[in-house]
Amino acid sequence: MHVRGLALPLTTYRRRRSEALALVERWAFDPLPILFVGCDELRLRRDRQDPWFDYYSGCHEPEAALLIDPTRSPQDTLFLDAGDPSRVIWDGARLRPDETARAAHGVDRALARSRLEDLVWAAARRAGGRLAMCHRDREPGFQAESFTAWKQKFPDLKLVNVEPILASQRVIKDADEVAWHRAAIAQTNAGLRAVLPQIPRLTSEAEVAALLAMHYRKTAFGPLAFPSIVGSAVNGATLHYPHNDRPLELGKPLLIDSGATAGGYCADVTRSVPQHGRFDDPRFREVYELVLRCNALGRQHARPGITFTELNEIAWKPIIDAGFVRHHGLSHFIGLDVHDPGDRDLPLAPGMIISNEPGVYLPKEGFGIRIEDDLLITADGNEELTAAIPKAISEVEAAMIG
């Protein structure tokens, strides 16, 4: 059968697992078993595999889990739903806990999910009752829910949240991960370039969002990086506008924040364009050029050694000096999660991918502008991965009306 997931070489997942054990052991002064829980069927189909589980297993099966146990051999166990054969006609074949699954994922063994609790319990007992899991405080998701569920079910277990420890691993991308990011951004660029020329003839936010999704998923039907934000006129002044259900206002600004994924890795790009393709509204043009200046400052100063705080102070300055309010940070990490985990107090380092997204939001004037690019931090500065996506006024106008 076709094994889904596994965007990276098996050696990468193995290396990540052994590095994770070493990181946790160094931090806890003891070897601790680490548990990652994959999404259930419903969640997986609606959204995507849990990024923590995916990062260490590459497994895209529902109801799976991964135990990395340094207290004994075999160390890495992938748990898979043994399944109900009568369901195959409904859901298709699933990867079973057998030799095929073990070899496909390069783990030490693949076992039935029904054995998970006993084996995790035994591993934790050997580690003094302690078990490491990931619980994102900042943006809780499936792993956090699993953490809480395990805590309630096994009150005697000492659950340790190792998210901050393991995020130090995820925050630095290797060459294969960067290649996936480039692919996601190329797909996003292709989608935007296909849809931008249509916008002067389109009539609703929904059409823009639907066309973008169609293009983003054309080469590989995967998840979008996040639900697109398509905000016409005043809706563009709502930072995470969730509706995309209003008409496009003729000649008014339109904010589009969207991204494709490739290999699970996210693109995160915002462009703010005039619906009719021309920057002929002087106020829109003036604020656009201001945000563009801030975006350029972010680009110029993002380099190893600088902190998010310092970068924010530099890049938002023209916006603050012009008397506008800063409503959000300039940057977040990007990876398997569009808001990837990572310590935002640490200085930037080569291999990080961050957003560069200044914005000005003017609900009273009926528009918002955000210009967002993705930067790869390199040894001596950064590479703007989204450089091919129209951004300068002349580029946007050329893309929209030629």
Ligand SMILES: [Mn+2]
């Ligand atoms: Mn972003």
